[in-house]
Amino acid sequence: MRREPPQRLGDYGPLFFPAGMLTLFFVVPFATMIAVSFFQREQGGFYTPAFVLDNYARFLSLFFGKVLGFSLFLAVAVAIACVAVGVPFTYLLARSARKTQIAWLVALLSILSLSEVMIGFAWSTLFSRTAGITNLFVWLGLMSQAQALTPSFGAVMTAMTYQAFPYTVLVLYPALVRLDPTLAEAARTLGASPVKAFFTVVVPALRNTILATLIMVFIFALGSYLLPQLLGRPQHWTLSVLITDQAIYQSNMPFAAAMAVFLVLVSLALVGLAVYAGRQKEAK
Amino acid sequence: MSGLILEHVTKQFGTFTAVNDVNLSVADGSFVCLLGPSGCGKTTLMRMIAGLDLPTGGSIRLSGADITQVPTHKRDLGMVFQSLALFPHLTVGENIAYSLRIRGADKDAQKKRVDELLAMIHLPGFADRSVSKLSGGQRQRVAIARALAISPKLFLLDEPLSALDAKLREAMQVELRQLQQRLGITTIVVTHDQREAMTMADTVVVMNGGEIRQAAAPVDIYRRPADSFVADFIGQTNLLPFETDSAGRAAVLGTSIEGFAPFAGPAKGMLSVRPEDVQLVPAGNGSIPAQVTFVRDLGGTIETFVEAGGQQVIAVSSPRNRPEVHVGQTVGIKLDPATSVVLSK
Numbered sequence: 001m002r003r004e005p006p007q008r009l010g011d012y013g014p015l016f017f018p019a020g021m022l023t024l025f026f027v028v029p030f031a032t033m034i035a036v037s038f039f040q041r042e043q044g045g046f047y048t049p050a051f052v053l054d055n056y057a058r059f060l061s062l063f064f065g066k067v068l069g070f071s072l073f074l075a076v077a078v079a080i081a082c083v084a085v086g087v088p089f090t091y092l093l094a095r096s097a098r099k100t101q102i103a104w105l106v107a108l109l110s111i112l113s114l115s116e117v118m119i120g121f122a123w124s125t126l127f128s129r130t131a132g133i134t135n136l137f138v139w140l141g142l143m144s145q146a147q148a149l150t151p152s153f154g155a156v157m158t159a160m161t162y163q164a165f166p167y168t169v170l171v172l173y174p175a176l177v178r179l180d181p182t183l184a185e186a187a188r189t190l191g192a193s194p195v196k197a198f199f200t201v202v203v204p205a206l207r208n209t210i211l212a213t214l215i216m217v218f219i220f221a222l223g224s225y226l227l228p229q230l231l232g233r234p235q236h237w238t239l240s241v242l243i244t245d246q247a248i249y250q251s252n253m254p255f256a257a258a259m260a261v262f263l264v265l266v267s268l269a270l271v272g273l274a275v276y277a278g279r280q281k282e283a284k
Numbered sequence: 285m286s287g288l289i290l291e292h293v294t295k296q297f298g299t300f301t302a303v304n305d306v307n308l309s310v311a312d313g314s315f316v317c318l319l320g321p322s323g324c325g326k327t328t329l330m331r332m333i334a335g336l337d338l339p340t341g342g343s344i345r346l347s348g349a350d351i352t353q354v355p356t357h358k359r360d361l362g363m364v365f366q367s368l369a370l371f372p373h374l375t376v377g378e379n380i381a382y383s384l385r386i387r388g389a390d391k392d393a394q395k396k397r398v399d400e401l402l403a404m405i406h407l408p409g410f411a412d413r414s415v416s417k418l419s420g421g422q423r424q425r426v427a428i429a430r431a432l433a434i435s436p437k438l439f440l441l442d443e444p445l446s447a448l449d450a451k452l453r454e455a456m457q458v459e460l461r462q463l464q465q466r467l468g469i470t471t472i473v474v475t476h477d478q479r480e481a482m483t484m485a486d487t488v489v490v491m492n493g494g495e496i497r498q499a500a501a502p503v504d505i506y507r508r509p510a511d512s513f514v515a516d517f518i519g520q521t522n523l524l525p526f527e528t529d530s531a532g533r534a535a536v537l538g539t540s541i542e543g544f545a546p547f548a549g550p551a552k553g554m555l556s557v558r559p560e561d562v563q564l565v566p567a568g569n570g571s572i573p574a575q576v577t578f579v580r581d582l583g584g585t586i587e588t589f590v591e592a593g594g595q596q597v598i599a600v601s602s603p604r605n606r607p608e609v610h611v612g613q614t615v616g617i618k619l620d621p622a623t624s625v626v627l628s629k
Contacts, residue, residue: 019354185336186369188356189440190383190430204373211409 020148021233037257047254055258063258064242068266071222071238074156075267079217081161083210086168090203091219093169094176108166116163125160127231153193155231160224175209211278213247215271222267239263287311288333288438288470292342295328295494296564302328304494305342310487312347313468315461317481320491321517325444326474327402329491333472334440335359342402347437358437366443370415370425372428376402377411380430387434390533401429404463422557428460432467439464439471445480457483484507490514500519512627522562522597523627524555524619536619537593538570546622556625562599563618564588565606571616576609 006012040050058064093104112174127134127149137143149155183205187197203210225240239259247256288310295303303325310316310341313551318326331337333344337358343352351359362383369380376387380401381394389397395411402408405425415423424444431439444460445453461484464471474483481488482502489499490513498510509515512523526536534544536555565571576594588599588607597617609615 142538180367180369182365182367182369183371185356186363186365187382188336188384189334189359189363189504191357191360191386191434192382193355193357196386200382201371205371207373 002224033257034261036254037261039254039257041252041254046251055254056262058255059258059262060106064239067237067239067242068263070236071240071263072270074160074228074236074238075218075221078160078164078221079214081157082164082168082217083213086165086172086208086213087203087210090169090172090176094173094179095181105169105255108169111162111166116187116224116226118229119159119163123155123162123227126228127152127155127158150231151233151236153232153236156228156236159231160221160225161225163224164220166227167218168213171213172206172209175206179205185226208278211274214275219267219271222263285498286347287314288472289345290329290333290342291345293339293344293613294334294341295325295337296340297346300555303339305463306494306496308489308496308499308574310470310472312470314486315471315484316473317485317515318472318474318489318491319478319517319587320476320480322332322476324491325494326491326492330442330472330474333438334361334363337525343445360434360436361438361440362434362436362441363440364427364431364444366437366446368427368447370423370427372415374415375411376407376415376418376426377428379415380411380433381385382430384435386464394589397433403430405429421456423483424448424456428463430591432469435469439469441471441473443474443476445475445479452481453480482518488518490517492517507514507623508625509556509627512554512556515625515627520600522557522559524557524595524597525552526555527552537572537595538565539570539593541619542570542623544624554627555619556627557597557619558623559587559598560602561620561623562597563620564590564599565610565616565618567614567616570614571618574615574617576611576613576615578607578611590615590617 035049036047037055038051038053039047039054039188041047041055093101097217129146129148132146132149134143134149138146179202182200184194184197187201188194192200222238223240225238225244228236228238229241240263243256243259243263246252246259288308290306290308293303293306293308294301301518306325306329308316308600318329320326328337335351335354339352345351346359371382372380377398378396379476380398381389384394384397390410398411399408402410405421405428407425408427410418410426415426424447427444428441431441441460445456448456457480460473464484471606473481473484482505485502487499488502488505490497490505492513498505498506501512504597505514505518509518515521516523524536526534528534533540535541536544567573572592574590574597576588576590577596578589580587580589584603586601586603586606588601588609590597590599599607599617605614
């Protein structure tokens with residue numbers, strides 16, 4: 001069957017609903033946010049329509065620069081951690097017995113039903129001094145004294161990786177199931193040990209999938225604002241935390257909007273760069 | 285002892301026995317085809333030779349060394365997979381050089397060997413192409429070149445030509461055989477295509493139910509099948525029951541055949557007669573009476589289906605001695621005891 005390009009207005013019919021939803025729930029709010037970011041703030045929690053760049057100017061300080069830098073670093077670190085653990089895990093999972101696969105996938109999916117708040121409090125308990133896993137290490141004789149592992153950067157990383165891990169596996173799983181198992185076997189017959197075969201054949205063959213997963217987890221982690229507050233010190237707070245703070249507690253909507261717009265632009269630029277780099281390598 | 289020697293090789297998956305007590309000796313430089321229907325254990329046997337599966341019993345020796353438990357990557361072999369398994373992220377040249385790169389060969393040596401191999405497979409100058417842009421036959425050749433890059437001791441091919449169309453497949457069979465003879469490399473091919481096996485192999489190993497039914501030269505497999513399975517699987521054959529009386533005279537389909545005495549005493553057996561060895565003659569005169577049921581004229585050969593003693597018999601003749609018969613006619617069939625094979629089963 002040949003696909004004809006749409007001729008009449010009616011042919012575009014099926015597109016109206018998604019286009020409408022997208023406009024109503026994405027374009028309009030986002031445009032509002034951009035507009036608000038240029039408004040003049042008024043003391044007392046409101047703003048008046050204007051076109052001022054004060055909000056952006058205020059943002060261009062060392063303090064906010066550092067927070068932005070940390071937010072991006074944290075998101076990249078979580079993305080890399082998720083992929084570094086997720087790819088070997090999903091590779092082995094895709095090759096295990098069907099029953100094992102289903103058990104793992106159900107377990108991973110059930111993590112998705114947990115809210116961020118529950119995950120945060122669960123980990124803060126696990127990392128606490130009184131009831132945490134260090135008590136188990138003491139009992140096993142690995143440590144002499146129980147200690148608190150939170151607040152710390154490691155605690156934030158662990159909880160965020162835990163939260164993003166099911167998504168990582170769900171994105172990687174179809175690609176790894178479809179991956180021809182004889183590729184790795186062929187590498188082994190050609191003299192590569194199983195580990196070498198994994199890194200020289202399986203990982204490069206999945207390059208696009210891995211890149212897509214990195215981008216997805218990066219964006220997912222960039223929006224996280226609860227876990228850094230629950231498990232980190234103030235220097236581990238992300239830009240999302242500050243946006244929430246400005247928008248809700250300081251009632252400075254224009255400034256919060258400016259930060260959000262800036263965050264979106266920077267993350268879009270980074271994603272674009274990653275896709276561009278991927279294309280360049282492919283074209284080579 | 286050189287060559288590849290399999291002794292009592294057995295592979296069980298749970299309670300299922302995929303390969304049962306296989307003994308096989310492959311001489312250096314010979315070309316062996318493992319032939320059998322799907323599920324006969326031929327691929328499992330090859331995977332054990334490659335080390336991709338480990339046998340649950342028995343031993344495999346290559347050039348005198350026991351390799352039964354040696355991991356695949358230390359066996360120094362070349363294998364072509366049914367899916368070819370070319371690495372999609374590498375170019376043709378990088379695919380072929382993979383085994384050299386893994387072994388740490390320097391860049392110049394890799395390039396030299398790749399050029400050599402590309403010339404051998406008649407694809408010079410293809411080193412920088414992407415494997416996704418090759419035709420089926422070209423991909424086939426690249427997979428072969430990649431497997432041969434380190435000049436392995438053993439060359440294994442698992443249904444290597446099954447993805448190609450019939451014409452290309454026949455051409456590749458001849459090419460593969462010529463290449464193997466030129467390199468003198470010990471080669472084992474798994475196939476379910478008996479024509480392929482007959483074309484290429486020094487020794488055809490017919491397998492069924494996880495066991496070797498017969499291992500012999502192609503002509504011997506065809507002319508002297510060991511049992512009814514081999515007779516039926518290799519080419520077309522007529523399996524005819526016969527009986528011998530106390531004097532040893534044999535009667536096939538109820539008609540006694542002169543000069544044919546396979547057993548001394550009274551016995552029953554099965555006779556394998558190739559269609560080209562069935563002669564159609566006028567009825568009577570000691571021939572087995574039969575009735576023509578169908579004539580299939582394929583131009584190059586004529587197959588005449590007749591019914592004799594309640595059983596269908598096929599006779600094949602060339603157009604030069606086309607039988608003048610029509611459906612419904614009563615004819616006689618004559619069997620030559622010299623070309624008929626008595627089967628134990």
